[in-house]
Amino acid sequence: MLYIIGLGLGDERDITLRGLEAVKKCEKVYMEAYTSLLSFGLSADGLSTLEKLYGKPITVADRDMVEEKVDTMLSEAIASDVAFLVVGDPFGATTHTDLVVRAKELGVNVKVIHNASVMNAVGVCGLQLYRYGETVSIPFFTDVWKPDSFYERIQNNRKLGLHTLCLLDIRVKEPTWESLARGKKQYEPPRFMTINTAIEQLLEVEQQRGESAYDEETECVGFARLGSEDQMIVAGTMRELLAFDFGAPLHCLVIIGKTHPLEEEMLNVYRHK
């Protein structure tokens, strides 16, 4: 059996009792490291905190492994219980559909243990989840590569009065250009997009497209370290949030659509002062 277990958003205490029970009975425990390293402050210390809680070693399944060596994990899961740990929910912002499909092809039984994800935890700001439209991803722009497919989606959502959750780019284990040329893997330092960069890029695209999907005065909510003890939630215009320091990653951003009075009342709690 392959258990795909959501760890939630904050730290090691966000696993569910059901999830912990499953980890404890598994013979082997893998952890997806793609987005998880920092969410859980996963220095060597963070990992050992988890290992102490679970009472067993964890194999960090970094991006290379997730892409290249998943079959080893799956073949282990045919004969024994294996856990694959995922920060947030297994089918939240980063989905593990491909893993489930491959497992099913190999005849491996899969059990999913859900948890909170950024996709539902943003509800804490008071904007109702059922009033969100399509979610968009904001990728890091370079001088020559500025993909802006998010623009049209935000525009569509706003025409319908819906809120838009913007997931901000994470670059972990990106091979350097140099290493690609030499055929020897070396990695860029990890990069996490801030709310400030996201808003800069959003406004840059608006200036180019000029279709008034949003502007500097558009109301937003910025979230940093959502679900952690030191989470930060601030509501304000793009202009206001552009100048605000949200601190350490992860960040995400919601562009507000049409609000109800109760949503407004709740946003006031988080209003930029």
Place this chain on the structure above:
Amino acid sequence: MLYIIGLGLGDERDITLRGLEAVKKCEKVYMEAYTSLLSFGLSADGLSTLEKLYGKPITVADRDMVEEKVDTMLSEAIASDVAFLVVGDPFGATTHTDLVVRAKELGVNVKVIHNASVMNAVGVCGLQLYRYGETVSIPFFTDVWKPDSFYERIQNNRKLGLHTLCLLDIRVKEPTWESLARGKKQYEPPRFMTINTAIEQLLEVEQQRGESAYDEETECVGFARLGSEDQMIVAGTMRELLAFDFGAPLHCLVIIGKTHPLEEEMLNVYRHK
């Protein structure tokens, strides 16, 4: 401090370690019963299972109390630690924004402990959460009352190729007409909309409106008891699902928009046979 704690979807083992820790240190524990009774099989037995796990009594805050007596709970939370337990996530399908706003007005500190919600756990079927449009609610129709505002929303989502999550009506503690007339509260037995009823009503509205937002051949996914050990997930056309018996509540339904190949592969796992 008022802790608003999500319990997740399945049973008592879906609380997080952080949530359980909070409950254990609270002097008083309330539980929202509006939608929760059945999710956790909350007969008297279910409640005592929770009380045993927490090591303390739980006050069930039924709908009357949630509306009328919340201030008692909030005033207790000024001087001591109080837990308010919510099935799913505190800001998922049913939101508790009003509670937070009232708490803030009274100067009560609030801490939210997130968990899985139907809003993110539907991701398990393989349809990616960021490709969902606005969520709709399908209310029970009567002979004279058939509100169909969901129709336009589904139509808008489908025009954009987006999936639609349909939350199905729950009627708990509805006063009987007779009791309203007599001024003495008596309640109708609880009712939970099945996927079958939802599809019947959807097709009834399509027939009246005739704008081809969807039809009998539209692909959907039906979910029953999502997140529980005996959850059921079936993908098929409205016509196919209309004839399918999903068993006990809670049910919800996703109307599929435009799919990617990986979404299709995953749906095949759940395809109606």
